[in-house]
Amino acid sequence: MPRSLRADAQANQERLLDVAARVFAREGADTSLKAIAAEAGVGIGTLYRRFPTREDLVEATYRNETTRLCESAPRLLERHPPVEAFRAWMEDFVDYMLTKQGMSDALPAILATRDGLRLHSRQALGEAVETLLAAGIAAGRLRADGSASDVLMALGGITLISGHEHQRDLASRLISLLLDGLASRASAAAG
Amino acid sequence: MPRSLRADAQANQERLLDVAARVFAREGADTSLKAIAAEAGVGIGTLYRRFPTREDLVEATYRNETTRLCESAPRLLERHPPVEAFRAWMEDFVDYMLTKQGMSDALPAILATRDGLRLHSRQALGEAVETLLAAGIAAGRLRADGSASDVLMALGGITLISGHEHQRDLASRLISLLLDGLASRASAAAG
DNA sequence: ACAATAAGCGGAGGCGACTCCGCTTATGCA
Protein backbone atom coordinates (compact mmCIF):
# COMPACT_ATOMS: atom_id res chain seq x y z
CA MET A 1 0.00 0.00 0.00
CA PRO A 2 1.60 3.22 -1.20
CA ARG A 3 1.69 5.99 1.34
CA SER A 4 1.81 8.66 -1.32
CA LEU A 5 -0.38 9.47 -4.27
CA ARG A 6 0.42 8.58 -7.81
CA ALA A 7 2.33 11.44 -9.45
CA ASP A 8 -0.53 12.62 -11.66
CA ALA A 9 -2.97 12.47 -8.76
CA GLN A 10 -0.60 14.51 -6.62
CA ALA A 11 -0.37 17.18 -9.29
CA ASN A 12 -4.12 17.28 -9.68
CA GLN A 13 -4.58 17.73 -5.96
CA GLU A 14 -2.12 20.60 -5.82
CA ARG A 15 -3.77 22.24 -8.78
CA LEU A 16 -7.16 21.91 -7.10
CA LEU A 17 -5.91 23.60 -3.94
CA ASP A 18 -4.32 26.41 -5.91
CA VAL A 19 -7.48 27.01 -7.86
CA ALA A 20 -9.71 26.71 -4.80
CA ALA A 21 -7.75 29.39 -2.97
CA ARG A 22 -8.10 31.75 -5.92
CA VAL A 23 -11.73 31.00 -6.63
CA PHE A 24 -12.85 31.22 -3.00
CA ALA A 25 -11.15 34.60 -2.73
CA ARG A 26 -12.61 35.80 -6.02
CA GLU A 27 -16.16 34.48 -5.84
CA GLY A 28 -16.91 33.80 -2.21
CA ALA A 29 -17.80 30.78 -0.17
CA ASP A 30 -20.58 29.30 -2.23
CA THR A 31 -18.88 28.88 -5.57
CA SER A 32 -19.82 25.74 -7.38
CA LEU A 33 -17.32 22.96 -6.89
CA LYS A 34 -17.84 22.01 -10.50
CA ALA A 35 -16.40 25.38 -11.49
CA ILE A 36 -13.33 24.78 -9.34
CA ALA A 37 -12.85 21.33 -10.83
CA ALA A 38 -13.23 22.74 -14.33
CA GLU A 39 -10.77 25.57 -13.72
CA ALA A 40 -8.28 23.04 -12.37
CA GLY A 41 -8.79 20.95 -15.48
CA VAL A 42 -10.12 17.87 -13.72
CA GLY A 43 -13.53 16.24 -13.59
CA ILE A 44 -15.88 16.76 -10.71
CA GLY A 45 -15.38 13.13 -9.75
CA THR A 46 -11.70 13.76 -9.11
CA LEU A 47 -12.41 16.69 -6.86
CA TYR A 48 -14.86 14.65 -4.79
CA ARG A 49 -12.52 11.68 -4.58
CA ARG A 50 -9.82 13.85 -3.07
CA PHE A 51 -12.09 16.09 -0.98
CA PRO A 52 -15.27 14.21 -0.14
CA THR A 53 -16.96 17.25 1.35
CA ARG A 54 -16.76 20.96 0.73
CA GLU A 55 -15.42 21.31 4.27
CA ASP A 56 -12.51 19.05 3.46
CA LEU A 57 -11.56 21.24 0.53
CA VAL A 58 -11.85 24.42 2.57
CA GLU A 59 -9.81 23.01 5.42
CA ALA A 60 -7.07 21.87 3.09
CA THR A 61 -7.08 25.17 1.22
CA TYR A 62 -6.40 27.17 4.37
CA ARG A 63 -4.43 24.60 6.33
CA ASN A 64 -1.13 26.48 6.16
CA GLU A 65 -2.69 29.67 7.40
CA THR A 66 -4.49 27.87 10.20
CA THR A 67 -1.17 26.44 11.27
CA ARG A 68 0.37 29.87 11.28
CA LEU A 69 -2.47 31.25 13.40
CA CYS A 70 -2.00 28.47 15.92
CA GLU A 71 1.74 28.90 16.04
CA SER A 72 1.29 32.53 17.04
CA ALA A 73 -0.07 31.54 20.45
CA PRO A 74 3.30 30.96 22.17
CA ARG A 75 4.61 34.24 20.76
CA LEU A 76 1.62 36.13 22.12
CA LEU A 77 2.30 34.63 25.52
CA GLU A 78 5.84 35.97 25.44
CA ARG A 79 4.67 39.50 24.88
CA HIS A 80 1.46 39.76 26.90
CA PRO A 81 -0.01 38.67 30.21
CA PRO A 82 -1.81 35.33 29.75
CA VAL A 83 -5.37 36.63 29.71
CA GLU A 84 -4.56 39.38 27.25
CA ALA A 85 -2.64 36.96 25.06
CA PHE A 86 -5.67 34.68 25.10
CA ARG A 87 -7.96 37.54 24.20
CA ALA A 88 -5.72 38.66 21.37
CA TRP A 89 -5.52 35.15 19.98
CA MET A 90 -9.27 34.69 20.07
CA GLU A 91 -9.75 38.00 18.30
CA ASP A 92 -7.31 36.87 15.63
CA PHE A 93 -9.16 33.58 15.38
CA VAL A 94 -12.46 35.31 14.74
CA ASP A 95 -10.94 37.67 12.20
CA TYR A 96 -9.38 34.75 10.43
CA MET A 97 -12.54 32.67 10.36
CA LEU A 98 -14.68 35.53 9.13
CA THR A 99 -12.16 36.60 6.52
CA LYS A 100 -11.29 33.36 4.80
CA GLN A 101 -14.14 32.55 2.48
CA GLY A 102 -15.95 29.38 3.47
CA MET A 103 -13.97 28.90 6.63
CA SER A 104 -16.68 29.73 9.13
CA ASP A 105 -19.07 27.41 7.32
CA ALA A 106 -16.49 24.67 7.58
CA LEU A 107 -15.73 25.38 11.23
CA PRO A 108 -18.32 23.01 12.72
CA ALA A 109 -17.00 20.16 10.62
CA ILE A 110 -13.42 20.99 11.56
CA LEU A 111 -14.21 21.13 15.27
CA ALA A 112 -16.17 17.90 15.11
CA THR A 113 -13.30 16.04 13.46
CA ARG A 114 -11.98 13.12 15.47
CA ASP A 115 -9.91 11.61 12.67
CA GLY A 116 -9.47 11.80 8.92
CA LEU A 117 -8.85 14.60 6.49
CA ARG A 118 -9.59 17.58 8.69
CA LEU A 119 -7.66 16.38 11.69
CA HIS A 120 -4.65 18.62 11.17
CA SER A 121 -6.47 21.91 11.69
CA ARG A 122 -8.53 20.54 14.52
CA GLN A 123 -5.49 19.42 16.47
CA ALA A 124 -3.58 22.63 15.89
CA LEU A 125 -6.51 24.65 17.22
CA GLY A 126 -6.88 22.39 20.23
CA GLU A 127 -3.22 22.76 21.08
CA ALA A 128 -3.23 26.52 20.73
CA VAL A 129 -6.16 26.86 23.12
CA GLU A 130 -4.61 24.35 25.49
CA THR A 131 -1.39 26.39 25.61
CA LEU A 132 -3.16 29.68 26.23
CA LEU A 133 -5.51 28.27 28.83
CA ALA A 134 -2.72 26.51 30.69
CA ALA A 135 -0.75 29.74 30.87
CA GLY A 136 -3.72 31.56 32.35
CA ILE A 137 -4.27 28.81 34.91
CA ALA A 138 -0.58 28.70 35.82
CA ALA A 139 -0.65 32.44 36.39
CA GLY A 140 -3.66 32.05 38.66
CA ARG A 141 -5.79 34.23 36.40
CA LEU A 142 -8.13 31.54 35.03
CA ARG A 143 -10.03 28.82 36.84
CA ALA A 144 -8.19 25.54 37.07
CA ASP A 145 -11.14 23.40 36.04
CA GLY A 146 -11.52 25.02 32.63
CA SER A 147 -11.46 22.48 29.81
CA ALA A 148 -9.56 23.47 26.68
CA SER A 149 -11.99 21.53 24.57
CA ASP A 150 -14.96 23.40 26.00
CA VAL A 151 -13.24 26.72 25.52
CA LEU A 152 -12.53 25.90 21.89
CA MET A 153 -16.17 25.02 21.41
CA ALA A 154 -17.25 28.24 23.08
CA LEU A 155 -15.02 30.18 20.73
CA GLY A 156 -16.48 28.23 17.85
CA GLY A 157 -19.99 29.16 18.95
CA ILE A 158 -19.02 32.81 19.26
CA THR A 159 -17.55 32.72 15.78
CA LEU A 160 -20.58 31.05 14.26
CA ILE A 161 -23.16 33.34 15.73
CA SER A 162 -21.15 36.49 15.05
CA GLY A 163 -20.68 35.40 11.48
CA HIS A 164 -24.36 34.72 10.98
CA GLU A 165 -25.22 38.08 12.50
CA HIS A 166 -22.58 39.93 10.48
CA GLN A 167 -21.60 41.63 13.70
CA ARG A 168 -17.90 41.56 14.32
CA ASP A 169 -18.29 43.58 17.52
CA LEU A 170 -20.55 40.95 18.98
CA ALA A 171 -17.66 38.52 18.89
CA SER A 172 -15.47 40.86 20.93
CA ARG A 173 -18.13 41.28 23.57
CA LEU A 174 -18.74 37.55 23.80
CA ILE A 175 -15.01 36.88 24.04
CA SER A 176 -14.91 39.21 27.02
CA LEU A 177 -17.84 37.40 28.56
CA LEU A 178 -16.12 34.07 28.02
CA LEU A 179 -12.93 35.31 29.64
CA ASP A 180 -14.94 36.63 32.58
CA GLY A 181 -16.51 33.22 32.99
CA LEU A 182 -13.12 31.56 32.85
CA ALA A 183 -11.71 34.04 35.36
CA SER A 184 -14.50 33.61 37.88
CA ARG A 185 -13.57 31.74 41.02
CA ALA A 186 -15.05 28.29 41.50
CA SER A 187 -17.64 29.68 43.88
CA ALA A 188 -20.21 30.45 41.21
CA ALA A 189 -19.88 27.12 39.41
CA ALA A 190 -21.06 24.73 42.13
CA GLY A 191 -24.14 22.75 41.11
CA MET B 1 -54.95 46.06 0.19
CA PRO B 2 -56.37 43.03 1.94
CA ARG B 3 -54.77 42.21 5.24
CA SER B 4 -55.76 38.57 5.01
CA LEU B 5 -55.22 35.87 2.45
CA ARG B 6 -57.78 34.72 -0.02
CA ALA B 7 -59.71 31.79 1.43
CA ASP B 8 -58.10 29.11 -0.71
CA ALA B 9 -54.64 30.48 -0.04
CA GLN B 10 -55.33 30.48 3.67
CA ALA B 11 -56.36 26.83 3.56
CA ASN B 12 -53.28 25.90 1.56
CA GLN B 13 -51.04 27.60 4.06
CA GLU B 14 -52.61 25.79 6.98
CA ARG B 15 -52.36 22.50 5.18
CA LEU B 16 -48.68 23.16 4.47
CA LEU B 17 -47.96 23.83 8.13
CA ASP B 18 -49.81 20.69 9.20
CA VAL B 19 -47.93 18.57 6.75
CA ALA B 20 -44.60 20.20 7.54
CA ALA B 21 -44.96 19.42 11.23
CA ARG B 22 -45.70 15.79 10.48
CA VAL B 23 -43.03 15.36 7.84
CA PHE B 24 -40.29 17.09 9.83
CA ALA B 25 -41.08 14.81 12.77
CA ARG B 26 -41.20 11.73 10.59
CA GLU B 27 -38.27 12.30 8.24
CA GLY B 28 -35.99 14.80 9.92
CA ALA B 29 -34.74 18.25 9.08
CA ASP B 30 -33.58 17.79 5.53
CA THR B 31 -36.72 16.49 3.89
CA SER B 32 -37.28 17.78 0.42
CA LEU B 33 -39.64 20.71 0.33
CA LYS B 34 -41.10 19.33 -2.86
CA ALA B 35 -42.28 16.32 -0.89
CA ILE B 36 -43.97 18.56 1.67
CA ALA B 37 -45.66 20.54 -1.07
CA ALA B 38 -46.80 17.34 -2.76
CA GLU B 39 -48.16 15.84 0.43
CA ALA B 40 -50.05 19.07 1.08
CA GLY B 41 -51.48 18.88 -2.42
CA VAL B 42 -49.97 22.14 -3.67
CA GLY B 43 -47.25 22.95 -6.16
CA ILE B 44 -43.73 23.76 -5.08
CA GLY B 45 -44.32 27.32 -6.27
CA THR B 46 -47.06 27.78 -3.72
CA LEU B 47 -44.88 26.61 -0.88
CA TYR B 48 -42.11 29.02 -1.87
CA ARG B 49 -44.51 31.91 -2.31
CA ARG B 50 -45.75 31.49 1.24
CA PHE B 51 -42.42 30.52 2.83
CA PRO B 52 -39.59 31.96 0.77
CA THR B 53 -36.92 30.08 2.70
CA ARG B 54 -36.79 26.79 4.52
CA GLU B 55 -36.18 28.76 7.71
CA ASP B 56 -39.45 30.61 7.26
CA LEU B 57 -41.33 27.33 7.04
CA VAL B 58 -39.58 25.90 10.08
CA GLU B 59 -40.18 29.00 12.15
CA ALA B 60 -43.86 29.05 11.26
CA THR B 61 -44.21 25.33 11.93
CA TYR B 62 -42.94 25.65 15.48
CA ARG B 63 -44.10 29.15 16.26
CA ASN B 64 -46.71 28.11 18.80
CA GLU B 65 -44.25 26.00 20.71
CA THR B 66 -41.65 28.74 20.66
CA THR B 67 -44.22 31.05 22.14
CA ARG B 68 -44.98 28.57 24.88
CA LEU B 69 -41.29 28.21 25.70
CA CYS B 70 -40.94 31.95 25.99
CA GLU B 71 -44.02 32.32 28.13
CA SER B 72 -42.55 29.91 30.65
CA ALA B 73 -39.89 32.42 31.68
CA PRO B 74 -42.07 34.43 34.13
CA ARG B 75 -43.33 31.20 35.71
CA LEU B 76 -39.77 29.96 36.24
CA LEU B 77 -38.98 33.24 37.98
CA GLU B 78 -41.85 32.71 40.40
CA ARG B 79 -40.53 29.37 41.49
CA HIS B 80 -36.76 29.77 41.42
CA PRO B 81 -34.06 32.30 42.28
CA PRO B 82 -33.28 34.40 39.20
CA VAL B 83 -30.03 32.76 38.21
CA GLU B 84 -31.45 29.27 38.54
CA ALA B 85 -34.57 30.27 36.63
CA PHE B 86 -32.31 31.62 33.90
CA ARG B 87 -30.29 28.44 33.83
CA ALA B 88 -33.40 26.28 33.68
CA TRP B 89 -34.84 28.33 30.84
CA MET B 90 -31.65 28.13 28.83
CA GLU B 91 -31.52 24.38 29.32
CA ASP B 92 -35.10 24.16 28.09
CA PHE B 93 -34.19 26.35 25.13
CA VAL B 94 -31.36 24.04 24.12
CA ASP B 95 -33.52 20.95 24.51
CA TYR B 96 -36.19 22.55 22.42
CA MET B 97 -33.85 23.65 19.67
CA LEU B 98 -32.13 20.29 19.45
CA THR B 99 -35.39 18.34 19.56
CA LYS B 100 -37.50 20.11 16.99
CA GLN B 101 -36.32 18.96 13.61
CA GLY B 102 -34.81 21.75 11.57
CA MET B 103 -35.06 24.29 14.35
CA SER B 104 -31.38 24.61 15.17
CA ASP B 105 -30.58 25.03 11.49
CA ALA B 106 -33.13 27.82 11.33
CA LEU B 107 -31.89 29.46 14.52
CA PRO B 108 -29.32 31.76 12.89
CA ALA B 109 -31.95 33.05 10.50
CA ILE B 110 -34.44 33.55 13.32
CA LEU B 111 -31.95 35.43 15.48
CA ALA B 112 -30.88 37.60 12.57
CA THR B 113 -34.45 38.63 11.79
CA ARG B 114 -35.11 42.34 12.08
CA ASP B 115 -38.47 42.28 10.37
CA GLY B 116 -40.62 40.05 8.19
CA LEU B 117 -41.88 36.53 8.48
CA ARG B 118 -39.71 35.26 11.30
CA LEU B 119 -40.11 38.27 13.53
CA HIS B 120 -42.58 36.68 15.92
CA SER B 121 -40.22 34.05 17.28
CA ARG B 122 -37.30 36.41 17.37
CA GLN B 123 -39.18 38.94 19.48
CA ALA B 124 -40.56 36.35 21.87
CA LEU B 125 -37.06 35.00 22.49
CA GLY B 126 -35.68 38.48 23.01
CA GLU B 127 -38.35 39.30 25.55
CA ALA B 128 -37.88 36.07 27.49
CA VAL B 129 -34.14 36.68 27.84
CA GLU B 130 -34.76 40.29 28.72
CA THR B 131 -37.13 39.27 31.52
CA LEU B 132 -34.77 36.70 32.97
CA LEU B 133 -31.72 38.92 32.75
CA ALA B 134 -33.52 41.87 34.32
CA ALA B 135 -34.60 39.71 37.26
CA GLY B 136 -31.02 38.61 37.85
CA ILE B 137 -29.78 42.18 37.70
CA ALA B 138 -32.53 43.40 40.01
CA ALA B 139 -31.57 40.70 42.50
CA GLY B 140 -27.95 41.81 42.32
CA ARG B 141 -26.84 38.43 41.05
CA LEU B 142 -25.93 39.41 37.49
CA ARG B 143 -23.86 42.31 36.22
CA ALA B 144 -25.90 45.38 35.37
CA ASP B 145 -24.21 45.98 32.04
CA GLY B 146 -25.27 42.70 30.50
CA SER B 147 -27.08 43.13 27.21
CA ALA B 148 -30.08 40.87 26.62
CA SER B 149 -29.33 40.81 22.93
CA ASP B 150 -25.76 39.64 23.53
CA VAL B 151 -26.92 36.97 25.95
CA LEU B 152 -29.42 35.68 23.42
CA MET B 153 -26.66 35.50 20.83
CA ALA B 154 -24.39 33.69 23.26
CA LEU B 155 -27.12 31.17 23.90
CA GLY B 156 -27.58 30.83 20.17
CA GLY B 157 -23.89 30.15 19.75
CA ILE B 158 -23.96 27.56 22.51
CA THR B 159 -26.91 25.86 20.87
CA LEU B 160 -25.31 25.83 17.44
CA ILE B 161 -22.00 24.40 18.50
CA SER B 162 -23.54 21.82 20.81
CA GLY B 163 -25.86 20.72 18.07
CA HIS B 164 -23.06 20.38 15.55
CA GLU B 165 -21.03 18.42 18.06
CA HIS B 166 -23.95 16.21 19.09
CA GLN B 167 -22.95 16.86 22.67
CA ARG B 168 -25.84 17.89 24.83
CA ASP B 169 -23.62 18.04 27.91
CA LEU B 170 -21.42 20.62 26.26
CA ALA B 171 -24.37 22.99 26.20
CA SER B 172 -24.87 22.66 29.95
CA ARG B 173 -21.24 23.38 30.66
CA LEU B 174 -21.22 26.40 28.37
CA ILE B 175 -24.43 27.70 29.94
CA SER B 176 -22.69 27.55 33.31
CA LEU B 177 -19.73 29.39 31.88
CA LEU B 178 -22.02 32.03 30.44
CA LEU B 179 -23.78 32.50 33.76
CA ASP B 180 -20.42 32.80 35.50
CA GLY B 181 -19.43 35.50 33.06
CA LEU B 182 -22.70 37.32 33.64
CA ALA B 183 -22.29 37.02 37.40
CA SER B 184 -18.73 38.29 37.48
CA ARG B 185 -18.28 41.74 39.00
CA ALA B 186 -17.18 44.50 36.70
CA SER B 187 -13.60 44.18 37.98
CA ALA B 188 -12.58 41.55 35.44
CA ALA B 189 -14.08 43.33 32.47
CA ALA B 190 -12.01 46.48 32.45
CA GLY B 191 -9.88 46.92 29.33
C1' DA C 1 10.60 -3.15 -23.31
C1' DC C 2 6.35 -4.82 -21.95
C1' DA C 3 2.64 -6.81 -19.67
C1' DA C 4 -0.38 -6.89 -15.57
C1' DT C 5 -2.79 -4.31 -12.49
C1' DA C 6 -3.80 -1.14 -9.10
C1' DA C 7 -4.69 3.57 -9.03
C1' DG C 8 -6.96 7.18 -10.82
C1' DC C 9 -10.20 9.63 -13.93
C1' DG C 10 -14.44 12.02 -15.21
C1' DG C 11 -18.95 12.89 -16.50
C1' DA C 12 -23.71 11.18 -16.93
C1' DG C 13 -27.46 10.88 -14.06
C1' DG C 14 -30.51 11.41 -10.14
C1' DC C 15 -31.93 14.54 -6.79
C1' DG C 16 -33.16 18.87 -4.37
C1' DA C 17 -33.36 24.05 -4.25
C1' DC C 18 -35.33 27.90 -6.04
C1' DT C 19 -37.32 31.06 -9.94
C1' DC C 20 -40.36 32.63 -13.34
C1' DC C 21 -44.39 33.41 -15.72
C1' DG C 22 -48.55 31.94 -18.31
C1' DC C 23 -52.84 30.00 -16.58
C1' DT C 24 -56.81 29.66 -13.18
C1' DT C 25 -60.10 31.35 -9.90
C1' DA C 26 -61.98 33.66 -5.80
C1' DT C 27 -63.87 37.97 -4.86
C1' DG C 28 -66.19 42.31 -5.04
C1' DC C 29 -68.99 45.33 -7.49
C1' DA C 30 -72.84 46.65 -10.36
Added chain:
DNA sequence: TGCATAAGCGGAGTCGCCTCCGCTTATTGT
Protein backbone atom coordinates in the same frame (compact mmCIF):
# COMPACT_ATOMS: atom_id res chain seq x y z
C1' DT D 1 -75.98 36.94 -11.71
C1' DG D 2 -72.16 38.03 -14.37
C1' DC D 3 -67.92 40.52 -15.27
C1' DA D 4 -63.30 42.48 -14.38
C1' DT D 5 -59.36 41.74 -12.13
C1' DA D 6 -56.31 41.04 -8.52
C1' DA D 7 -54.77 37.15 -6.18
C1' DG D 8 -53.08 32.87 -6.36
C1' DC D 9 -51.37 28.59 -8.57
C1' DG D 10 -47.95 25.24 -10.14
C1' DG D 11 -44.61 23.01 -12.66
C1' DA D 12 -41.02 23.37 -16.21
C1' DG D 13 -36.51 24.95 -16.22
C1' DT D 14 -31.93 26.01 -14.43
C1' DC D 15 -28.37 25.12 -11.41
C1' DG D 16 -25.54 22.79 -7.87
C1' DC D 17 -24.56 18.60 -5.14
C1' DC D 18 -22.93 14.12 -5.00
C1' DT D 19 -22.50 9.08 -6.58
C1' DC D 20 -21.37 5.46 -9.40
C1' DC D 21 -18.86 2.84 -12.54
C1' DG D 22 -16.78 1.88 -17.10
C1' DC D 23 -12.57 3.68 -19.10
C1' DT D 24 -7.55 5.24 -18.94
C1' DT D 25 -2.86 5.25 -17.36
C1' DA D 26 1.13 5.37 -14.14
C1' DT D 27 3.79 2.09 -11.91
C1' DT D 28 6.19 -2.08 -10.96
C1' DG D 29 8.38 -6.45 -11.70
C1' DT D 30 10.73 -9.18 -14.95
